[in-house]
């Protein structure tokens with residue numbers, strides 16, 4: 088039964104009408120976990136849930152400022168609900184990549200990765216639809232240090248936000264690419280895990296973004312369904328035999344969720360993966376009708392999070408990766424260059440190379456991937472750009488300052504919160520008695536960027552395009 092307009096009664100009073108599309112409600116009838124009244128009620132109530140996920144390479148536990156009232160997200164080892172939504176923009180820790188503001192349901196990806204892949208092994212992982220970087224930052228945090236992540240975004244205009252978030256996250260084992268899914272056919276059988284967080288009709292975010300409701304239609308669901316199939320078919324050859332493809336959407340529609348799962352199992356000849364989720368998490372298992380494949384649904388009236396669907400399948404056929412004979416050779420740093428740069432880096436096995444005049448660093452374990460990826464894809468970033476090595480000095484990149492590879496014994500000027508905000512606005516800060524030359528600036532033990540200390544003043548090298556404009 089589909090009502091014409093709805094009054095939620097979830098909290099004992101009549102709530103205002105919500106304009107959820109009737110066709111959406113009727114199409115969801117019969118789906119596991121769907122309760123029309125509760126679903127409409129939770130949208131009418133409009134309660135906002137705020138959650139963050141902490142960067143384990145930069146901080147343990149909840150940042151002090153959020154400690155009061157924070158509760159762990161049950162399915163995430165690094166996620167926390169906050170009792171209200173602070174003004175994140177004025178928190179220097181956000182700009183330093185200490186945490187990512189992420190919707191809680193989507194953090195269930197961590198469980199899917201843990202239960203379907205051996206994360207203690209070095210893995211090659213592709214996040215195909217990566218901007219703005221929520222899933223990529225999560226994936227990077229649960230992979231072993233000798234794994235690598237290719238974080239891809241095809242839409243050129245969205246690559247910069249992905250890049251900004253990944254730079255701030257600071258990891259060296261990440262490659263950022265901007266390729267169409269079909270370009271990954273050049274990497275047949277290369278990846279152990281592929282995550283496709285597909286573009287979708289977006290109904291799962293209606294509570295958080297009610298303005299998107301007007302753009303929803305059954306036609307857009309159908310369009311998304313076809314696009315999702317195309318993306319998956321294009322990228323499938325890049326998965327090795329026995330590898331796992333994780334598919335997710337923020338749509339409630341069966342056509343974009345269970346039907347796609349059915350199609351993958353049947354047409355791509357994949358095997359469904361069943362996961363375990365304790366009953367108290369209230370994540371609902373759903374079974375795709377034709378194939379019997381398992382999916383997992385988050386409903387906002389059942390748990391503290393938005394609408395989300397996720398499923399994993401394993402590839403049955405295919406083989407292992409065979410590298411082509413001819414690959415682009417990276418421009419490896421000379422011994423002398425390595426020595427000059429060495430003091431800027433923490434102890435470790437690093438691979439240093441030059442790309443377009445800038446020196447870069449990758450973990451030694453990821454070096455072999457560079458020629459492969461460089462030959463097949465449009466690489467926007469590989470590892471951490473370190474800077475330009477001039478005859479006199481290294482002119483360091485911002486990326487190095489906020490990365491986890493920077494030498495912890497370099498000089499740091501510690502700032503108060505107010506001073507840190509001045510720095511993040513790209514205004515001049517007093518260098519105190521810092522030594523002349525390049526100095527890191529930090530806040531609560533976290534690096535925010537570089538200044539260059541000159542006699543009696545300093546130059547602020549925070550990236551202009553990322554500076555805080557809001558007062």
Ligand code: SAM
Pocket residue numbers: 215216217218219220221222223240241242245268284285286287314318
């Ligand atoms: N995974 C991201 C995260 O967690 O922050 C969100 C990804 S969003 C749901 C889907 C992404 O797919 C968008 O960044 C969008 O630009 C990208 N996209 C759109 N059309 C695409 C296509 N045809 N192939 C691959 N990606 C596409």
